[in-house]
Amino acid sequence: RGTRGPLLSGAALTARTPRRLAVWLQANGAGPDKIVPIYMGRQIEYVISYIAILKANAAYLPMDVAYPMDLVGMVMDDSDPCCMLLTPDYLPNISGRDVPTFVFDAGWEERLPPAGSRPERNPDMTWNNLAYVVYSSGTTGQPKGICCPHRGAVLSYGWRSVRYPY
DSSP, X not given: OOSSSOOOOHHHHHHTSXXXXXXXXXXXXXXXXXXEEEEOOSSHHHHHHHHHHHHTTOEEEEOOTTOOHHHHHHHHHHHOOSOEEEOXXXXXXXXXXXXXXXXXXXXXXXXXXXXXXXXXXXXTOOTTSEEEEEEEOTTTXXXXXXXXXXXXXXXXXXXXHHHSOO
């Protein structure tokens, strides 16, 4: 057990259903350049969420649980998410929004597609498709979404592994 919860190997994490969640995401509109917010505290479901979003060929949007309500609304309006992943604590903060929502509450794994389900691969995905979106306060004080393609992460990690091998 880690300081914040159980320790999981990569194989154990993969067994915790990111593929099945990716199938749910695709059934609810996730795909290339579609945005899926993750709205929860630091927990294993957060890791499962962003892996599932990438497996669904979509882009993840981390939403800080400390965002004030007006910022939550602005980010939701601006990002136009296809669906959303969150925990019950934050469900009231998005009430009234017509966005398919998966809530990580008790029994969430039973609501996923059947074991053995796999997300569809998209042959048209390129490293120019969105990987994630983050919001910055911007120079005007109005938060702005920064759209980050897979290319940035791939090139950055590739360069670092060559430049600073470990």
